[in-house]
Structure formats: C-alpha cells, structure tokens
Amino acid sequence: MTTSKDLSSKAQLLALVEANPFIGQQELADQLGLSRSAVAGHLAQLTRDGRILGRAYVLPQRQPIVCMGGANVDRKLRAIAPLHMGSSNPARQHESAGGVARNIAENLARLGLPVHLLTAVGRDAAGQSLLDQLQALGVDSAGSLQAPDEATGSYTAVLDPQGDLVLALAHMALTERLDAAFLRQTAPRRAAASLVVADLNLPRDTLDGLRAEARLRDQRLLLVAVSEPKMSRLGTDLRGVSLLVLNRGELQTLVGRDLPDEDALAQAWRALREAGLKQLVISDGARGVWFSDGDALAVLPAPALDPASIREVTGAGDAMTAGIAAGLHRDPEDLRGACALGLRLAALTLQSDATVSEALGPALLV
Incomplete structure (x- = not known):
C-alpha cells in the first residue's frame, strides 16, 4: 500500500533528480533522510511508472x-536563368521540412x-x-x-540554375x-x-x-x-x-x-x-x-x-x-x-x- 509519506518522498526525489540528473543514490538518501535501499525502491517505481528513465537493460x-x-521549414528558390544581383529573378520554389x-x-x-x-x-x-x-x-x-x-524557424536558400547554393538566410x-x-x-x-x-x-x-x-x-x-x-x-x-x-x-x-x-x-x-x-x-x-x-x-x-x-x-x-x-x-x-x-x-x-x-x-x- 502506498502511503502519503511515500508519495511525498517520491515527489521530493523526482524534484532532486530533475534538478541534477546525475545525482547518486547515496546523495539522494542523505538529502531526503532515507535509507539508500528506500531510495532505490522509489527510483525503481518511478522508472516503472515511466516518470524517469532508469538504468534499463536495453539491447x-x-x-x-x-x-x-x-x-x-526549408524554402528553396532555384533560379531558372543566370542570377542578376539587385534585380528580380525568375525561380522555382520547393518547400520542405x-x-x-x-x-x-x-x-x-x-x-x-x-x-x-x-x-x-x-x-x-x-x-x-x-x-x-x-x-x-x-x-x-x-x-x-x-x-x-x-x-x-525557417531556412531560405537561393540556388543557381545548376543547384549550387548562392545565398542562404536562416x-x-x-x-x-x-x-x-x-x-x-x-x-x-x-x-x-x-x-x-x-x-x-x-x-x-x-x-x-x-x-x-x-x-x-x-x-x-x-x-x-x-x-x-x-x-x-x-x-x-x-x-x-x-x-x-x-x-x-x-x-x-x-x-x-x-x-x-x-x-x-x-x-x-x-x-x-x-x-x-x-x-x-x-x-x-x-x-x-x-x-x-x-x-x-x-x-x-x-x-x-x-x-x-x-x-x-x-x-x-x-x-x-x-x-x-x-x-x-x-x-x-x-x-x-x-x-x-x-x-x-x-x-x-x-x-x-x-x-x-x-x-x-x-x-x-x-
């Protein structure tokens, strides 16, 4: 049976882990006033609940x-003819992620x-x-x-007729x-x-x-x-x-x-x-x-x-x-x-x- 004290300990433990994901079990035990075995049990339960990623055996x-x-979003504009700077240029557009x-x-x-x-x-x-x-x-x-x-965010690429990058704006x-x-x-x-x-x-x-x-x-x-x-x-x-x-x-x-x-x-x-x-x-x-x-x-x-x-x-x-x-x-x-x-x-x-x-x-x- 899970008690209100257990729930409080788990919440405090989770807060400590979120603040420092690399904290050790003994340090958690010292800060929470619990035994190391109790901390290990809480961590195991939180892992089973999917609230933290424990040291699972992963293939x-x-x-x-x-x-x-x-x-x-990527926007690519490819010139149809040689580019002329400072002027409008006809182009084809392709948009993708x-x-x-x-x-x-x-x-x-x-x-x-x-x-x-x-x-x-x-x-x-x-x-x-x-x-x-x-x-x-x-x-x-x-x-x-x-x-x-x-x-x-967006990335807009201007390409020459051969498909080479001329200019990009990110x-x-x-x-x-x-x-x-x-x-x-x-x-x-x-x-x-x-x-x-x-x-x-x-x-x-x-x-x-x-x-x-x-x-x-x-x-x-x-x-x-x-x-x-x-x-x-x-x-x-x-x-x-x-x-x-x-x-x-x-x-x-x-x-x-x-x-x-x-x-x-x-x-x-x-x-x-x-x-x-x-x-x-x-x-x-x-x-x-x-x-x-x-x-x-x-x-x-x-x-x-x-x-x-x-x-x-x-x-x-x-x-x-x-x-x-x-x-x-x-x-x-x-x-x-x-x-x-x-x-x-x-x-x-x-x-x-x-x-x-x-x-x-x-x-x-x-």
Missing part, C-alpha cells in the same frame, strides 16, 4: 540515437533506426506540421520545446531556447542513447553541458557544424567530443588559419586531438571526405555522379552526417565504413529535390 541495436538542435538536427533524425528514421529528436518549434501550424511529420516517420520528439510566443532564434535548463530537463531522455548527435545551432552553454555529460556518462557525442560564424560556439576544450563533422571552411574558422593542402589539414587535426577531440571528419565537397586515422588523415572519394543527375545540394551534408552516425551505431570502431555510408546517402540526396531523399531505406544498411 544495443535498439538503443536510440538522440539528435539535438535545429528544426525549421528542414533544420540540421531534424534532417539528420529523418535520415536515420528512414534507415529504420530508433531516433529521438530534441528541438524547438513554435506553437503554430508550421511547428505542428514538423512534429506530425516526424511522428509519421517514427521519430520520437517527446520533450521538445513548443514556444507559444515565437514562430517556427531564422533560428528558437534554437537559443535549447539552453542549459532545457539540457537538464531532458537529460533522462539521453540516458539510454547509443549516440548523441548535436548541431552547433545550440547555445555555447548547452554544448559545454553536452560535453560534460558525455564525459560523465562515458557516452559518445557527435557534433556537427552548421556554418562558419557559429564555430565560435564550440569553444577550445573538446574533451568529451567523440567526433566532429565539418567542412574545410568551418575547420579553417575553428583553427584560425588557411588550410590549403593535406599537410595543413593534418596539422589542424593534430591540434584538435591535443584539445581532446577523439575523431574528425572533414567534408571536402565533390572530392569526398577526410577522416582521422590515428595521427594522420585518410581520404575517401565521393561516388561519381552524372552532373545532369544532380538536383541541388541542400541537405546533402546532413545526409552524410546521418550516414556516419548510422555506421557508428552499427560499428563504433569503423569510421571508414561510416564515412562510406555517409557519402552514399549524400549522393542520393544530391539527386533529390527534397532535403531528405525518399530513396533512403533500411536496405542501405545491409
């Missing part, structure tokens, strides 16, 4: 990949993997549509923020609300993750907290860059980061110098390794990717594509990151294989008008 292949970061973390989550879900997305949207039609689409794809977005006072103010308090509130949702994937749209304090959490839990953390201006959010202490995925320009911004050749790239990798980074992947466009191999970098060429088959580039980088995450979910030791899968997904996305290719499926993991 490794069903551990979720947790993605955290931006979700928005977007956002780096959201795109990665959708790619992973289409591959048949268990995915949880933690993001922020407005309490508007666009935000509800994004969440409904995710649910239909099998992405769990419980715990995501729905703001009543801010519109869902309204991502809501992502700033994925702050340290949000990180603490959602910590239990990351507890059972096989891999946490976070984009650099997140605030600096949140990224600092994710690194600390990864070190404490000995959990794998993959960070993905989103733009050169936001590289400053990463900081200089990279301990806790299992893998950083970025392009050459973003790497140059991070290390503060030009990287014109392979030797310069390798020197940059060694500097980041000294700062605590475990692994690095550098996207180099049509040339493929560089990936860390001990102290050195190895290169993997991109699949050859008929230029006529390329629709446009938006989403290809996110597909590559998703492929890398999927590969590491399958085999954490095989970065080369993960990069190869990432390049395959990027190639499929380049041949699609959609930000995430509908050609993706579980068969790609076989």
